[in-house]
Amino acid sequence: MYWYKSWCETRTVILLGIAAIAVACIFIVFNQQTMRDNASEPTTYVALIWKAVYDTFGFDLFFILSVVLGSGGLLQEKTHGTAGFTLALPVSRRRILFTRAIVGYCGVLALALTPAIVLPLGSRFIDQHYSAAQALSFSLLWACCGSIFYAYTFLLAHLTEGEYSAILAAVPSLMAYRFLMAILWLTHFPTLNIFGIVNGEDMPFFNESTYLLVGPMPWLALIVMLFIASLFVFLAVRRMEPMDF
């Protein structure tokens, strides 16, 4: 029952997000020649896909939608005056939050998988080739890094009460994190940079001349990300359990 409630609350953003990323991929694939012609330097098809889907436009969509999916929750329901109805359901707060977190993360997974389906299929229609294995590997990176974006906003949404405040706090703080990664001694540890891992930029497992993932995936970093994301959700649950509504 609560799974269905969570789905009803998030389905518009999830379905809109899947459609938006799919349309973005199709648009890029079918418009690739014009985009390559307009590029400042000669660009291969694979390079264009990386730049347009995994580095800029597609990633921007994925990032924003992951953050939006992480917003909402019991504190926002409190603002709307509907928290009482949710809390009256015969389930614990822990279960309410975990269910919502899992449904939302399934949405993030669906968003991450969309390019892996659309890009290889779409490429065939224009007599180009984009490896399904490459697309799936990038989807794996998106899914793991997206879990951090999602869970971090999820935590913020259960710390701050105001509408949109979780999004407003999440985006600048993630930008600040990106800046910190560039200026502190942390630059010596590139695997700490989620924004580098998510598209492979400056990473040893990514070839910047072919724009392909070449080396072994950063499994440890990806597992740590999923662990941190779980920790964020757990902290959100701990914050909500004793709260007086």
Add this chain to the structure above:
Amino acid sequence: MLWYKVWRESSVRFLVSATAIAGVCLIRVLFEHRFFPDVAHERPGVHNYIQYLYWTIFGAGGRGLLQLSCLLLGLGGLQRDRKQNTLGFTLALPVSRPRLVVTRALVGLLQVFALSLLPPFIVWATSPLVHQSMPLSYGLNFIPFWTIGGFATFSVTFLCSVLFTGEYTALAVGTVFYLFYIVVCQSVTPFRLYPLHVAEFTGGRLGNVIDAHTLLWTGNGSFTLFAGFTLAAITLIAASAFITARQDL
């Protein structure tokens, strides 16, 4: 009174946005020695401090944050009141619905203007701390571009907040639409040929008002561009007012 109500509803968003934009400006200026090599590597045309500021604040990074802030500031309105069960109180006020919409739009315009004021003054005041300088007039010239470009961006989610009832649907639809619009203006031939790209306008790159290589102001007029983007924003706000006046809430 109505102005104060609108301000109270959006003050958190505005203050967080202002803090974020100010923070980006400060970080980019104070850590210029750390960022400059990376920026120069990414953009081969960057050779001096002004060009660095353009690609990190006025024409790219800071401008992106302004656009996001504008998209968030555009949210709210009667649909949100309905969600929060406060619609009755708002509609009970002795003012017409179009006036409610117009007041919200005007407060939004003032907020965008206030956000536009931040980068020129912060960058101008803090640059000497890192033994650099930027003429204040260089930054001040961006204010009308950021204000009008930001207001046009604001009006996109403003209309979405009138059309969509879902809590975060307006934001998701507005942002997705905006990103698509930007990409279409960048890469689809009939649109690419016309000055429709609001992000480039905000950064001063439409109509050759900023030299593409030196990134300094050329002195070229841009009245048509200002008029076009202002008209687009007013049209979206007017559509919002028209729809709100007839909505069954």
